[in-house]
Amino acid sequence: MDVEEMLETYFERINEIPNSDKFIQCIQCGTCGGSCPYGMGTLFTPRRMILAVRAGIVDEVLQSGAQWLCTSCFTCSLRCPSQIPITDAVIPALRELSLLEGNPPEELAAALMNITRYGNSFRESPRKRDRWIKEVDFEVPLISKKKKAEYLFITECFGAYHRRCKEITKAFAKLMDLLGTDYAILGNEERCIGDLVRLCGEFGLFEDLAEKNIRVFEKYEFSKIVTHDAHAYNALLREYPRFGFKKEVVHHTQFLYNNLEKLKEMFGKLDYTVTYHDSCYVGRRNGIYEEPRAVIKAIPGVKFVEMKRIKENALCCGGGGGGVWLDSFIKDHIKERPAESRVKEAASVGADVLVTACTLDVPMFEDALKVTGLEGQLEVKDISEIILEAIENS
């Protein structure tokens, strides 16, 4: 593609995304770059990306690789005085150009190819997506058998296949089992929900996934979706309605909060100092701040401490927006990855346990513990894991 073609493709895409007309209102204030966890490591902060597009040198942005130095943390978008959809439009549309040129970072290209072929980024058989249910000591109902349920539980790819994230899936399913929730899973009929695919600029694949997923949803009777995957939650809540999906979507932190009275009756004591990490797509993007805090604080014995950067100012784990597939690329550009800075922050406020509410966080932070030497001092748990632990301690 020459630059003219690139700009044409870019604006064609931008114009399809809600609120992108605000693009022209960029006042070049620099708030975005100043807020960005990668701001220091990139030649093109969002402000300079917009400037480059205006100046018609979009090819220079692509050559620099700056479009991949974004973890879709949403800080810039939230703080931008002109409310420009940087995270949902400005950057993914640049990434799309990079995909069309055929040369995204290799790890990310492989993940996208795997999702196209197998419906998951792990290069695993779609027919093994429900394997985790054989690893638990209670029955996990399949919607194909049950036909009807109040909640459809979406595990998403990490929750279904990733060695560590599967444990979170099991813990949350166990909680629903203990609460007597009327729920079911799609099992092998589930495929990638695709929020990371969208944020990576693979819009065509995202549309295909959304359409296929909705067709599967329509086969069954359920009233709400519940998920512990923050990105699946975001896509189902904010993007799927465009494709005709209109059901209520509940994040597992909200579900646990709604069941708090029942949970309290089951809680035993835990002797931990706990801090909570606001995951970008639970907190900043979707405004869920108080529910998880209320749930954690309700566990007897837990001492709750806050980190310095909390709620809308929380630091990203670095896994979102495809960051989880860009690790080696990102390592080449910055000295300290956000997850490393974040676990240090958690340790500095005296926490024994860093509680999160997004499946991506746990492996990102556990990896950071190894790098920073904090392994043994600090533990990372999903909110459903610490709750289950409190119950099992009773």
Place this chain on the structure above:
Amino acid sequence: MKICAILRLVPDLVEEIEVEENEIIPFRYMPNERDEHAVEEAIILKEKTGAEVEVIGIADSENEADLDEGLGMAAAKGADKLYKVVLDRPTYKRCEIAKALADFLSDKNYDLILTGIQAIDSYAGNLGGILARYMDLPYIGGVVEVNVSNGNTIVKKELGGGLLAEYKLPLPAVVSVVSAERPLKFVPFTKLRQAMKKANIEEVELELPEIEGVEVLKYEVPPEPEITLIEGDVEEVADKLIEALKELSIL
């Protein structure tokens, strides 16, 4: 200049494979990765020299649908013409495929025929050399870069241990590629689907000759490797590991 790249299918190992005494039944097939590199290198040569690129996909009646994605990918990357060669029966014998293919290619006047150097179903890896023999053309394998100049192809070949050598072969020739000069180009979903819809694919049925030679006696699943987990602190693990390696006569 006219180049062709051969694209074969191999069992997709992400899915389970059924192994019976006289046949192997994969759940599905996918393009052979080394052949995808051969296609990529052909496209790179097109970019360098303006050569015309034709991609020849090979399948049989049981797996021909699995070929469409690979051919669509080649079209999206810029292949000029696609053939879907459907063999009249499945065969594990590369000699039979090479012979049928040699006859098919004989009047196509390709200056260069590219194949992947190997395939996970190991039989397929021999195709390049056997094809060259049947076509009476020069052959070189292990190639990581292909160039053409003055009626020759100049290739870089891996010698192992990080060593590369440059060879010159007169055209036409058959070249087996280990990997293309650059990583495989990524093709976004929409572009792939459009290419698959628009692709000009000529379907050809090929009759396989019967060639005597190696016969399969039976297929069997290799025994599961024995896994021993060594636990303990670093010193203990090191001691136990040394002992285990001594027992295996490795140390």
